[in-house]
Amino acid sequence: MSETHAPEGRLDVIHDIGYRHYEGPRLGVGYATRSLYTSSLRGAFGLGRSGKSKILPMAMTAIMAVPALIIVAVSIYVKMGKLPVDYPQYLTNLQFVTAVFTAAQAPVLLSRDLRFMTVPLYFSRPLRSSDYVRAKYAAMVSAVFILTVLPMLIMWIGSMLGSMDFGYNTKHFAFGVVAAAFYSLVYAGLGLLIASLTPRRGFGVAAIIALFMVSAGVSGALREVMHVTGHQAASFWVAMLNPGFLIDSTVSWMFDLPLRGNVAQMPTTLGGVVFLAEIAVLAAGTFALLVRRYRKI
Amino acid sequence: MNVTVARLTARGLLGRRRGLLLLALPVLLLALSALIRGIAGQDESTAANILGGLALGTMVPLVGLVAGTGAIGPEIDDGSIIYLLSKPQPRWKIITSKLVVAIGCSIVFAALPTYFAGLILFGTFENLTLGFTIAALIAGIAYSALFLLLGVVSRHAVVWGLMYALLWETVVGQYVPGAQTLSVHQWALSIGEKIASPGVISSSVHLPTAVPLLIVATLGGAWLASSRLTRLTLAGEE
Numbered sequence: 001m002s003e004t005h006a007p008e009g010r011l012d013v014i015h016d017i018g019y020r021h022y023e024g025p026r027l028g029v030g031y032a033t034r035s036l037y038t039s040s041l042r043g044a045f046g047l048g049r050s051g052k053s054k055i056l057p058m059a060m061t062a063i064m065a066v067p068a069l070i071i072v073a074v075s076i077y078v079k080m081g082k083l084p085v086d087y088p089q090y091l092t093n094l095q096f097v098t099a100v101f102t103a104a105q106a107p108v109l110l111s112r113d114l115r116f117m118t119v120p121l122y123f124s125r126p127l128r129s130s131d132y133v134r135a136k137y138a139a140m141v142s143a144v145f146i147l148t149v150l151p152m153l154i155m156w157i158g159s160m161l162g163s164m165d166f167g168y169n170t171k172h173f174a175f176g177v178v179a180a181a182f183y184s185l186v187y188a189g190l191g192l193l194i195a196s197l198t199p200r201r202g203f204g205v206a207a208i209i210a211l212f213m214v215s216a217g218v219s220g221a222l223r224e225v226m227h228v229t230g231h232q233a234a235s236f237w238v239a240m241l242n243p244g245f246l247i248d249s250t251v252s253w254m255f256d257l258p259l260r261g262n263v264a265q266m267p268t269t270l271g272g273v274v275f276l277a278e279i280a281v282l283a284a285g286t287f288a289l290l291v292r293r294y295r296k297i
Numbered sequence: 298m299n300v301t302v303a304r305l306t307a308r309g310l311l312g313r314r315r316g317l318l319l320l321a322l323p324v325l326l327l328a329l330s331a332l333i334r335g336i337a338g339q340d341e342s343t344a345a346n347i348l349g350g351l352a353l354g355t356m357v358p359l360v361g362l363v364a365g366t367g368a369i370g371p372e373i374d375d376g377s378i379i380y381l382l383s384k385p386q387p388r389w390k391i392i393t394s395k396l397v398v399a400i401g402c403s404i405v406f407a408a409l410p411t412y413f414a415g416l417i418l419f420g421t422f423e424n425l426t427l428g429f430t431i432a433a434l435i436a437g438i439a440y441s442a443l444f445l446l447l448g449v450v451s452r453h454a455v456v457w458g459l460m461y462a463l464l465w466e467t468v469v470g471q472y473v474p475g476a477q478t479l480s481v482h483q484w485a486l487s488i489g490e491k492i493a494s495p496g497v498i499s500s501s502v503h504l505p506t507a508v509p510l511l512i513v514a515t516l517g518g519a520w521l522a523s524s525r526l527t528r529l530t531l532a533g534e535e
Binding site (some may be wrong): 052077096100104170198200202205209210213218222224228229 | 314315318322327329333337340342343346347350351354355356359360361366367370371374377452453454455456459460463464468470
């Protein structure tokens, strides 16, 4: 009869084969989540990855930031005294860059883990599935936020260098930051949710961009029809169909900015409240669905 | 053209839930057309807006993008193309088979829905529907070939194709009129212009310019794709 002898005080060891045990501090769930967040955020911009995977996110960031630089340079040079584009309006004009960035990078964060079956490896650590989702969601939201705030920051700093009205610029920069927060929450949520459904990156990219493009087309077509048929006053509601239009008209309504963007009519008070609620539902709903998606992997 | 390759490509494109993505677009277009016909009635400018903007401007490039890059991109991405390349099949045959499937997808999911949407919106008057349908068909073929080439060349084919369709054809084309000469959208429109009654559809490219460019883009895209496929290097995951 073989005798099994557990070492004193350690009941979790079946066979002690003589390896040295790890006695140091265990950093726990919080540390693992933070590490995953940092590496995902860096991955969203291709940092720490191959040169090829840097091209795309960096090109998008450049396309987003360079027009702001040009605007600032020109308006300082000709001494305009005022930036020709308002901060939230700048984001509206470059909506499709934000959409393409989201479409390109959301699958990078999720699809690869699904395809190479690395998700179960994450969950063999102290990390729970909700921590994984939280880290990835936070990383994507931060990435889109950086992308959208960067050009406005350039404009704000430029406005101060050009000694333009400090109060006005700071106020409108703050409006822009609110808009950027809306963009990052809604775009990142929608992008990640769709990306989590397919292990193939290409299809994820196409599905996300199809959502943004087709909803914009449908919304625009319906608005046109409502104009033709004389329902102009109610035509602001169609902005609900497209995330970009939705954020554009909500921000304009909240801060009473002139609406030169894609929506013809300013939302009424009821409309504005409903729009705000939709943004909240989109942000929270996509997060909840993501948590549900990863509960069973 | 190899039937087995084509069948496998079609299954890769449409199998599982992926076909639903492609099917969602035409269903949406038809539903919207019915709704608009119900609200606005039979109106030429509305019909031309929907068919030109939504169908030809958004749906055709999107379906071409999904079908063209999806026919070969995922296989190169996960390395399983090696099993296909190691078979005694000339590379141009593989490309032809995949191109045929991509074009078929464009016809079924973009050109035919355009036709039905046109019928719902405007009937057959002034050949508006026919013009846009032929334009969608031609554009679908050219997009499929170009995006198949992109799928062979780049791992980010979808995004580059998107940048072409969104940035070049729409945004750059607005400010730089010369950019429209190199736009599949405008080439296809010039053919639609010829078919529909005068003044219904307008294109910024003349037909004698558009047709040779279309042929060059389609055949050149397919030829380049097969020549790139003959010396394809499989890279690891980035």
